[in-house]
Amino acid sequence: MNDKPVGETAHVNIHDALKLDGTTEKIIDYYKNWAATYDEDVVDNYYGVGLIAELLHNQLQSRDFKHLQETGTLKIVDVGCGTGLLAKPLHALNYRLLDGIDLSEEMIGKARETGLYKDLYAGINIHEPIPAHLKNSYHAAVCLGVFTPGHVQPESLYQIADLIIPGGIMLISTRIPYYNQTSFQAISDKIDNDGIATLQQSIRDAPYRDDGDAHYWIYEVQ
Numbered sequence: 096m097n098d099k100p101v102g103e104t105a106h107v108n109i110h111d112a113l114k115l116d117g118t119t120e121k122i123i124d125y126y127k128n129w130a131a132t133y134d135e136d137v138v139d140n141y142y143g144v145g146l147i148a149e150l151l152h153n154q155l156q157s158r159d160f161k162h163l164q165e166t167g168t169l170k171i172v173d174v175g176c177g178t179g180l181l182a183k184p185l186h187a188l189n190y191r192l193l194d195g196i197d198l199s200e201e202m203i204g205k206a207r208e209t210g211l212y213k214d215l216y217a218g219i220n221i222h223e224p225i226p227a228h229l230k231n232s233y234h235a236a237v238c239l240g241v242f243t244p245g246h247v248q249p250e251s252l253y254q255i256a257d258l259i260i261p262g263g264i265m266l267i268s269t270r271i272p273y274y275n276q277t278s279f280q281a282i283s284d285k286i287d288n289d290g291i292a293t294l295q296q297s298i299r300d301a302p303y304r305d306d307g308d309a310h311y312w313i314y315e316v317q
């Protein structure tokens with residue numbers, strides 16, 4: 096019998112996830128084992144979920160958004176959607192054309208159980224070129240909890256931009272230690288200089304979880 100208090104188990108899972116080394120095999124293996132209990136482990140103080148949904152909604156409702164239209168007709172992709180925690184607040188805001196992509200079959204399996212995604216794609220690695228059928232397909236991409244220590248390279252911003260039609264937006268969270276320890280700022284500048292995506296806004300030191308804040312980044316894709 097596992098007699099560890101739930102809180103302690105959760106702490107171990109989240110803490111260990113941040114110690115992954117970004118290799119595909121280890122991430123697949125880690126999330127295969129975590130998928131079943133992920134929601135109960137993280138959901139308690141995961142302020143980032145509500146916050147990023149609200150930021151996305153504000154951006155897509157803004158007069159500056161090039162594809163301003165009814166929320167129900169906007170195509171959104173949840174990148175590294177995991178078990179689909181973001182689907183609930185987005186669905187409540189009437190985003191009904193929501194797809195999810197993730198490396199992990201098991202996390203996508205849990206996302207499927209929500210019944211709130213239109214299409215879900217497992218085995219998509221944002222370190223690699225995006226499959227042709229998904230390129231230039233979405234008005235917006237949202238990516239929460241993926242640019243985090245031990246997970247993806249900042250260069251994955253290029254792959255996410257590939258999912259979006261010109262004038263669409265991408266919204267990314269970066270845990271603060273991730274931002275400090277990686278070349279995220281340099282790649283964010285580069286994607287702008289390369290004419291791929293322009294930074295519209297960054298929200299610094301904003302709520303994410305009790306164990307640390309995050310920065311949030313909003314880009315318009317060119």
Ligand SMILES: C[S@@+](CC[C@H](N)C(=O)[O-])C[C@H]1O[C@@H](n2cnc3c(N)ncnc32)[C@H](O)[C@@H]1O
Nearest residue numbers: 126175176177180197198199202220221239240
């Ligand atoms: C901490 S979870 C976040 C899940 C969800 N977005 C959330 O906030 O609850 C990180 C997710 O990123 C996915 N992931 C990690 N590396 C990835 C990669 N290279 N390509 C696609 N997904 C990846 C993992 O499989 C996992 O589901």
